[in-house]
Amino acid sequence: MATSHTDVHLAIIGGSGLYKLDGLTVVDEVYPETPWGYPSDKILIAQTAPSAPKIAFLARHGHQHQHSPTKVPSRANMAALKHLGVNAIIAFSAVGSLREEIRPGDFVLPTQIIDRTKGVRPDTFFDNGILAHASFANPFYAPLGDLVASHVHVLENDCRLHRDKTVVTIEGPAFSTRAESNLYRSWGCDVVNMTAIPEAKLACEAEIAYQMVCMSTDYDCWRESEEPVTVQAVMSAMGRNAVNAKRLIQAVLDTLIDVEKHQEVLQGIKGTMQYAIMTPKHARSAEANSQLRYILPQYCD
Numbered sequence: 001m002a003t004s005h006t007d008v009h010l011a012i013i014g015g016s017g018l019y020k021l022d023g024l025t026v027v028d029e030v031y032p033e034t035p036w037g038y039p040s041d042k043i044l045i046a047q048t049a050p051s052a053p054k055i056a057f058l059a060r061h062g063h064q065h066q067h068s069p070t071k072v073p074s075r076a077n078m079a080a081l082k083h084l085g086v087n088a089i090i091a092f093s094a095v096g097s098l099r100e101e102i103r104p105g106d107f108v109l110p111t112q113i114i115d116r117t118k119g120v121r122p123d124t125f126f127d128n129g130i131l132a133h134a135s136f137a138n139p140f141y142a143p144l145g146d147l148v149a150s151h152v153h154v155l156e157n158d159c160r161l162h163r164d165k166t167v168v169t170i171e172g173p174a175f176s177t178r179a180e181s182n183l184y185r186s187w188g189c190d191v192v193n194m195t196a197i198p199e200a201k202l203a204c205e206a207e208i209a210y211q212m213v214c215m216s217t218d219y220d221c222w223r224e225s226e227e228p229v230t231v232q233a234v235m236s237a238m239g240r241n242a243v244n245a246k247r248l249i250q251a252v253l254d255t256l257i258d259v260e261k262h263q264e265v266l267q268g269i270k271g272t273m274q275y276a277i278m279t280p281k282h283a284r285s286a287e288a289n290s291q292l293r294y295i296l297p298q299y300c301d
């Protein structure tokens, strides 16, 4: 099993109900130990055709869904992908809808996040003697969202794509109470999940362009007329949503064959952490420096 790839620029993260991709040839599997431990599962390196760019695929919860949202090793996931050369991530997530017009089966490209996690998930690479303050005002990378949205026509079964929405990330693993669900609606949130944080934050710190594609599976529990969400409801909706997710991924990968045309997306957000790191090189411990070198070597000795 090889452990080094320098030509993998895009990764797909699969969430609940999306544990593998179809129609791709797997050329390698890697399971690196990063300074933050091992990723959720083996990372598959795959291609749509021999001439197509290689991509990485990682199942966020593991292919047996063994990691709870709280315990997903997000730092290792992001670090492993960055170390492979990944500059851009399209991350899929099953979400509850907080809006009537976002029906189960619809897809959503959020532009904003509200963090309702409880502070128990490690959500920074900069807690080990090197401090940085990343700009997180726009947690998703618009050119990546535009690329995904340009393939809306491949979505089947009356699936609508909603843009410019806000996802609220709760700690879980239990779903929300009705009062919480209504509170999130009153805050302007449109969909709810358990995983956008810390993934989006860590991607930002690692200079990886990141866009989450939310797939609505239920109306959470705010609708009095409906049974509150259950795992069965989510997984049954995900069975249908996965078909559209795979069609979308295939369409995006087909366009990315034209690498030159998509440089903006494939190069991502390089350079954005340059002025965010506060601790000077001479004041860093060797250990902290060597950890950071794994993901951002350009800012390290």
Ligand SMILES: CSC[C@H]1O[C@H](OP(=O)(O)O)[C@H](O)[C@@H]1O
Pocket: 014, 015, 016, 017, 060, 061, 069, 092, 093, 094, 095, 172, 193, 194, 195, 196, 231, 234
């Ligand atoms: C299985 S229901 C709750 C679970 O589903 C979503 O997972 P993911 O974001 O990885 O698709 C949600 O965030 C929860 O973790």
Ligand SMILES: Nc1ncnc2[nH]cnc12
Pocket: 094, 095, 096, 097, 170, 175, 176, 192, 193, 194, 217, 218, 219, 220, 221, 229, 234
């Ligand atoms: N209602 C919900 N709340 C949180 N995460 C979810 N994932 C799918 N449906 C969800």
